[in-house]
Amino acid sequence: MKGVKGRFLKKLKFVSSINSFKQSGQAFHKSPSQKFPNQKNLSPEIHKEELDEETPLKLHDIPDKENFKPASEIIETELISLSNFEKNCPPGGEDSVIFYTTSLRGIRKTFENCNTVRFLLESLRIQFQERDVSLHMEFRDELWRLLRGRAIPPKLFVKGRFIGGADEVVTLHEQGKLKKLLEGIKVLSLNSSPCNGCGNIRFVVCLNCNGSCKVFRDGDSEELFIRCSECNENGLIKCPICC
Template sequence: MSTQEIDSSELPKVRQLVNQFLSISITHQKNNSIDDKNELVIYTTSIGIIRETAQDCQLVRSILQTLCLKFIEKDVSIHPLYLKELYERIGTVKIKLPQTFVGGLYVGGASAVESLNESGKLRELTTNFERQGATEINCASCYDYRFVPCHSCHGSRRNRSSSFNRIAELKCGQCNENGLQLCPQCSIPMRSRANSAPKRQFESEKHYNLQVPCTNYTLKLS
């Protein structure tokens, strides 16, 4: 087999790798500059097992609240997809929380935010950002937690479906692992589906109110 034949056979693989690299680079650039270009976002965790991480998350919150800045807090322990989103934005799996993005630009962890605050540069970066009081609540539905109990399963992670004169419990497909779904009033991804939430709730209640003997229930414990 000649050298020319080997090169020609490897060309499709090389092109595929190049295209894959370019698509990853473009996606990473979009995630850092378009999604929240006018917002201040911090990725945190409410799990306090690691004291240093819990203290760093509280430090960043305190700094932003002291500056009366309105920010979006994405708790990765409540919604695991936030962690996947953070992996894609930073481009590495070795992440130490909290992580901060100002206007779609990656700032860094707690030490970076603290340094910017002490030097006065954080105030300059957030001059045109929206302000709010430390105790001000923007959403009366979720109290700024951005999540509410699932309208379909009510947080049980189980949904009842009637078929063949019996009721079977299935895993709910409307919420995350914790039985929560994004608030339809304040979370941007759910705004387009906010009008359908009452309908889903009505249909789920209709399944729960079926009058059948207890012997027809099939229970799954997991």
């Protein structure tokens, strides 16, 4: 009982001391000038003059976030040129774009990579020669001879320079460098349409053997058919309209 009474007396003394502190007129918090003694008390007129002296931000000084690029990226894009790539020119590719591809779907990744590179070239609307190694054996041998080994398409050549496969072409496009490498290449018009003869496949069925690779042989020979000399191993000939 004595302990409870002692605690009550302590609380009563604490409350009475707070009341006496308030009655003495002292504030718990200091005024702003007392709180920060080093702060200058600027008048509204002086503050307004200081604001007037500030140079306003002009509209053309604000950077455009959409078109803004780091300086390092701009320098890299400007320095890129075809001279940085290996000189390896396919037949007839001195001033053009040669794209080796395949239309076979046996290996899905290879087929999709070819479609990716073709899509990028078509999106830039440049004129390029597509050489399908699955339709013409000479194209395959030509590619292997250029790269000195068994090469898997897609492979891209620009003005006699070997650019690379799908990974290299996609990386250049993401860095904004592919378009610069293709400068000077003829751009297709918006009204351009596929070839009426082959639909841009570049090959049509041989009219001499109808795609059988065999023709009838006249005479008394036992061999009634001989190999057609006008078509390739698939019974195809190059389109006479676009090639």
